Amino acid sequence: MVNTTRPHQLRTFVVVAEERHFTRAAARLRIAQPAVSQHIRKLERLLGQPLFERNARSVRLTRAGEMFLPHAQAALRAVEIGYAEVAAVSGGLRGALHVGVVDAVEPLGVPSLLARFHRRHPDVTLSVRQAGSEDLLELVRSGTIDVAFLSFGDTATSPGVAVRWLQSSERVVVVVPPDHALAERGELRFADIAQEALVTLREGTGNRSMVDRAFTDLGTHPRIVCDVSGIADVIDLVAEGIGICLLPESVAANAKRRIVAIPLVDPVMWRHLGLVWRSPEAVSSLARAFVSFTESL
Incomplete structure (x- = not known):
């Protein structure tokens, strides 16, 4: 099963799970909707279980789909990290950097910061997700995202992640x-x-x-x-x-x-603002580069 599962099938599954809609998933993936359906059917045949409950307006994960989703996300992240590590060895950064941001971080100028990082590393694709601090912390811990800008009411730290407090309290x-x-x-x-x-x-x-x-x-x-x-x-x-x-x-x-x-x-x-990333032994080269880039904040 592992040898016959393709990364593009996992990617399609994750995007459909996030969008809860085949048409929106197809638009996001920039492929035809029949191709999305085909990827999902092949994956379901390999797993021997339906992953989605479908109706005319939307889809939702089955119990099997809910169980499989975090593993699919982790597998895709592992592939992305592998690409980035190899690219770093060969002298350049490439791949996808997943950044989490809490609401209302205007003092940090995050859009400008991301734009400057992209200009320095044009082969890096930026994926930005907005959520609450506790949700973002868990996403960093699990490796779903690389780094996150969080808001804290005090200076408590959190296990499994490294924190740098920023100057814009x-x-x-x-x-x-x-x-x-x-x-x-x-x-x-x-x-x-x-x-x-x-x-x-x-x-x-x-x-x-x-x-x-x-x-x-x-x-x-x-x-x-x-x-x-x-x-x-x-x-x-x-x-x-x-x-x-x-x-x-x-x-x-x-x-x-x-x-x-x-x-x-x-x-x-x-209100204290901090940048968090996975503990040093688990951090990717892309995340490490971004953390270093933000040291002036």
Whole structure:
């Protein structure tokens, strides 16, 4: 089975699993849809199990597909890393660099950084994925992505990865709608907001971990009325008056016409940004090159 499975079949399977749609997968792979179906059928015959449940609008993984997906992803990453290692020995970097980024990292200038890295290494393909900090950490640990820019509410480290803290730590502010009772305050203590309705990012994000930890330290629980997946949604909901939130200062500044940002002084809270990659013995040459490239941050 191993000898007759082709990398392009694994790649097709992974893309269909991610897109949950054959037509979108075909467009992403730049092949005809019948070819996508053919790759999946051949793989299913080799495995002796259906990998997808199909209907007219979408597809979803079967139990067998769910079990096979992480192994297929790991196999593709191993091939990519092998190509990159051989290219590095021959004097150039090539292959795919998988980068994870949390929401709202404007202070880092990540798009500019990636563009400069690509200009220096034009044979490297960049694949960027956005997710929450905890999700990205797990993707780095598993080798699904090479490096990630994460947000942390403190300077805790994580097993299985190396972390370099970046210079762009910033203060966290309280964000309220303009007509809120606290909007005229020049500064706030955490006790002032302990009973307020909160809008937060979902669990698994650095922002949510920071909020939960702050309330735990205060000996109470946050009154969360809504959690969402993106910072833009948090700001929209606060502007509509559903609650208040805690956000990095730079994020609040970008939306200052719609909301009011108030300094938090007791305690002062910081959002720390870090670059993480797999522990040194497991890091690829591509990831190592990117980490070195970012040392000026």
